[in-house]
Amino acid sequence: MDLLQRWVARQFTTRVIVMMPVAIAINIVLGYTVQSVLKLPIYVDSIGTILVGCVAGPLPGAITGILSNLIWQYAPGIGAGSSIGPFAVTAGVIGFMAGIWGYLGVFRSRPASGLRLIVPAAIAIAIIVLLAARMYTIPQYSDPGMGYPSWVNVAIIGIGAAASISVALFVYLRRDAGGAWVAVAGAVTGIVAAIVSAPIAAVVYGGVTGAGTDVIVAALRQGGADVYNASLGQGLLSDPIDKTITSFVVFLILAGASSRFLARFPLGDRLVRVEASDANDAGATDGN
C-alpha cells in the first residue's frame, strides 16, 4: 500500500499540478476550435491529455482527460449542447495509456540514420498494416448480413495506406526513428478509444453525438448497421487517425521543448537522453 501511495505521489509534483490546467485548457480550446472550423470527423481534443500522460504518468494523464471532458461539458458558452461529458471515460483511458507509453519511453526522440532508421519504420508500417488487416476482417466489416456497405473496406485500405506513407515520410524527413513507435502507440490508443466509446455513444446518445462524425454513422446505418455497430464502425475509422495525429503533435512538441524543461517532470528521464554530467547535479525536491 505504501508503495502505491508513493507511486501516486511521485506523479503529482507541483510542476505537474501546474501543467494539468494548462493541458485541460489546450484540449478544450483546440478541440472546440478545430471542430467548429473544420467540421471533420476528427476531434483533436486530446493533445493536452496525451502530453500530460507521457511526461507525468498514467494517473495525471487520466485525470487530465476526465476533467477536460467534464469542464468542457459544463463550461459556459461552449459546453451547452455538446455531448462530450459522458466520454470522460474514454478520455481517462487515453490519458492512462499515454502514461504507459511514457513509461515505455515511446515518445523519446531517437535520431538515427540508415538501417537504424529503416528497420523501426518498417516494423511500424508492418504493425499498422496488420491492424488494418485485422479490422478488415471483423464481422462488422466483412459480413454483409451485419450490414456494412462495401465502401468501408475501401476506406480501411485507404486509411492504412495513407498512415503507412505518412509514417514513412515522417521518419525519413525528421530522421527520427521515434516517429515509428509514436505512430503505433497512436494507432493502438485510437483503437482502444473507439472500443470504449462505442457503447457510450450507443447507450447514452443512441449513436448520434452531434459531432462531424454523425455523417459516417448515418452512412453506416444506411448500409443497415445497428446502433452499436454503427458507432463502433465510425469510431474505428475516426479514432485511430485522430489519436495518431495527436500523438505526432505531442511528439513534435516534446522534440521542440528544451531538455531543461522536460527533465523536471516525473517521466522526464525517459524523454531525454541524460548527459553524464547531469547525473551529478543536485537532485531537486520538487515540492512533494
Added chain:
Amino acid sequence: MTPERPTATSPVVAEAEEAHLPEFVRRIPVGPYRALNPVTKATLAVVAAILAFGVRGWTGPAVVLVVVVSCAWTAGVLRRMAPFALATLPLVASILVVNTFLYPGAHDTIAKLGPLSPTWTGATTALQATLRVVAFGFSAALFALTTPVDDLLVELERRGLGRRGAFVVGSALGAVPSTLERAREVADAQRARGMETEGGLWRRFRGLVPLIGPVLFGALAEVEERTMALEARAFTAPGRRTILRALPDSGRQRAARWLLFVGSVVAVVVTLATPVRLP
C-alpha cells in the same frame, strides 16, 4: 484548526464571522434554491444525469425535466435557461434526422418519400433520445446558473479534495477563457498576414495549423514561472490549508443528498436488471 463539516451554525462558520472577514470574502449565497449548499446542488446535477440517461423510456428524463424546470423557476433563472435550450438544437436536429430516417431494423414506415422511409420506431427513439439530451442539458444549465464554481470548490476542499485538486480545477476554469482569448489574438494576427478561415476544407486546414503552434507553446512557456510562483507562496506546505469561506449546510440537506443519490442508482439498477419497466 480542524476543518469540520459545516452546518448552519457550525464552529467553522462562526469562526469566519469572529475573524471579521469582509463580506465580499464570505459571499454566502441567498435566495431559494441558491442558498442550498453547493454540494447539494452538485448532487442534484449528478442525479439528474444518472436518471436522464440511465432510466430507459420516457419516465426518467421526463421526471428530471419537470424537477429541473421547477427548481429553475424557484431560483428565478428559468428565462436564462433559454440560450442553453437553443444550444442543444443542432444536436437534437441531428438525433431526430438520423434516427427517424435511418433506424436499423425498423419497418413501420410513416411514409415513403422517394428513397427515404422514416419509421415510427425510429421517430419514437429519436424523441426519447431528444428528451434525454434536453433534460441533461437543462440540469447542466441549472447547475451552471445557480452555483458559482468557487463555492463548489470551497466545499469540496473542506470535504477532502485538497489544495492541489482545487487548484487544478480552479486554474483550468480560469485558463480556458484566457487561452481562448490568446487563440483569438493569434488567429487575428494570422488573418492579418493572410491566413484563410473561410473557403474550402484544405484552405481552412492550412489556416488552422499555424494557429496550433503559438497557442500551445505560449501556454507551455508559463508552466515554469507558474510553478515557481506557487512555491514562492508556500503552496507545497503539508496539510490542510486554511479555507476562509464557509458555506452553510444542514442535516436535512445531507440526508436528502444521500437519499437522492442512492435512490437514483437503485432506480437505474431496477429498470435494467428486473422486468420492471417504466413507460
Added chain:
Amino acid sequence: MSEGLVLAGASYRYAGASKPTLRSVDLRLDSGRVVGVVGPNESGKSTLCLVVAGLAPGVIGGRLEGSVGLDGIELNAMRSPDLAQQCGLLFQNSATQLSNMTATVFEEVAFGPCNLKLPPVEVIEVWWALRTVGLEKLASRDPVRLSGGQGQLVALASVLALRPRYLVLDEPTSELDPAGTKLVTEALERIVRETGAGILLVEHKTDVLARIADEVLVLDHGTVALSGPAATVLADPRLAELGVEPPAGVRLERAAKASGLEWSAELAEAVG
C-alpha cells in the same frame, strides 16, 4: 555567523547546460537596504534572482557551487514553504503569478498565509500588506481583471503577506506602462520604509534604481563587473559599454557639461 543574505563565490549551472550562468558572485543583502542589479540581456540577472531566493537549485535543479546563506544557514537546507517566509520572489508577468483560485484580491493576497494554515483571525492581518502597496480600495476586485500595474501590486502584496525579511524582484516593471511603473516604485519605497525588508531589485530602468537603490551591482556574463553605492555606479562612464543606459539625471548632466552649460545640485534635484 553573519546577519543578512550572503552569496559568497556563488556559481550556478542549469541542469543540462554546459557552462555556468553565474560565476563566482559575491553579494550581500541587508535588512532595510535596496540593492539594484543591472546588466545586458543574458547576463544572468534572472538566474541571480532564483539563486538568491533559494529556488535554484532547490526547485529547478542544476548545480550550485559556493555558498548562499541566510544568517549563516545554507538556503539549500530549507524547504520552500520556509524559504517563502524568509525571501519573497516576484517576476515580470503579473498574470502568471496569480493563483487563479481566488475571486477577490483579498483572498489572493491571503493565499500564502492560508497555505501555511494560519487561522482566519491571523489571516485577516493581510490588510497590512494591502495597505502598504496601496491596494485597499481594490480588495474586493477580481484579480484577473486588473491592469498590469495593479496586478503586480497584487503579486507584491501576496508575497509580502508572508512577511519575508528579504524581497527579490526580477524586472517587476518591465511589462508595465509609466503609470504602472510609478505605482510599483512607490509601493517599493513604502515597503522599505515600513517593513525594513532587504530588497534585491533587478531593473532595466536605471531611473527607478537612481530613486530607490542604495547600492548597485552591474552583472556581465555572469560575473559582477561593477559594484558600489548607487550614485557612483550609475554615473560610471563604463556603464554604456556594458550595455546599460544610465539614468536620465546622469545623461542630462553629461549633456549639459558637454555643451558647456551650468550644472548645479538644484538642477540635479529638480530632475530627480
